[in-house]
Amino acid sequence: MTKRPTIIDVAEAAGVSKSTVSLVLQDSPLVKDETRAKVRETMRTIGYVYNRAAANLRSANVGLIGLVINDLRNPFFTEFATSLQMALSARGYATVIANTDEDAGVQAQVVGSMVEHGVSGLVISPTYGGTEATFGPLQRAGIPVLQVLRQASGDTERFPFASFDYLSGGRAATRHLLDAGARRIAFVGGPEGRPITAERMAGYLAVLREAGMEPIILHGRSSRGFGREAALRLGREYPAVDAAVCFNDLVALGMIAGFAAEGRQVGREFRLVGFDDIEECAMVYPQLSSVRCNIAGFGRAAADTLVDWLEQQKHPVAVTRAPVELVVRASSGG
Incomplete structure (x- = not known):
């Protein structure tokens, strides 16, 4: 008995993905007209018959x-x-x-x-x-x-993995603080031993090596609470530190609160740069300098990458790094 053609057979014969064939069967507008015509012609050629009853059992997941x-x-x-x-x-x-x-x-x-x-x-x-x-x-x-x-x-x-160019972001933030007159710069936040912490810290360490300066690192949760505690700790244990690059904006915002509790002026007595540039950075006082990651654009790009993979079998490159930029505001710019 000859084997009945399946949706996988159609996909292989037409040179498209299984998901594309499914979309054609649903009359989805997402499929290009020429692709739709090719798939339907392939169905006729190999004798594929659409089993709608069986498809209805799966339709909620398409x-x-x-x-x-x-x-x-x-x-x-x-x-x-x-x-x-x-x-x-x-x-x-x-x-x-x-x-x-x-x-x-x-x-x-x-x-x-x-x-x-x-x-x-x-x-x-x-x-x-x-x-x-x-x-x-x-x-x-x-x-x-x-x-x-x-x-x-x-x-x-x-x-495949996609993220931001954290190395260049950390370099830009640290170099900016040095150019602004900082004498001792700390890196604050991020769980110790985690790859994401190492990524965001790498640029900071590279610039300090080039400048012949010793790093000062306070690891911890990427939260406001930790940032507030870190600000108080720096004052007690590292009074010579006059600037910091933070693991993320939440830590930096917590540090602003901690310094405010001690009456220490961020932007004048202490220079501070966050990471991510969330909306609140431009709303807090003083406004927070931050390494901007275009997260909205990154989200849209990830969606396009996945859909192209599903519908056109465009396999993404193994690793992608999106660019970042330093946004200087009052917390580090004086």
């Missing part, structure tokens, strides 16, 4: 994208998730979002659930730890997966 975020409380990640979701919606895809709260066990659970519910693709800003528990099921599922902002899996051919 065009569903999973988004897993390590910390949605952070405005930086919230803006990314919003931008990505809106961009995917504009291209006809629904998004299911999960926050892992930096818990590797929760991450593995939500990823497994998304795979079971048949997501077409997944974008993940991962927490660290439990890499196999998270990425093993994704590899076996064979769906397109993008790692963004943080890299947990080293297999960037299978799980």
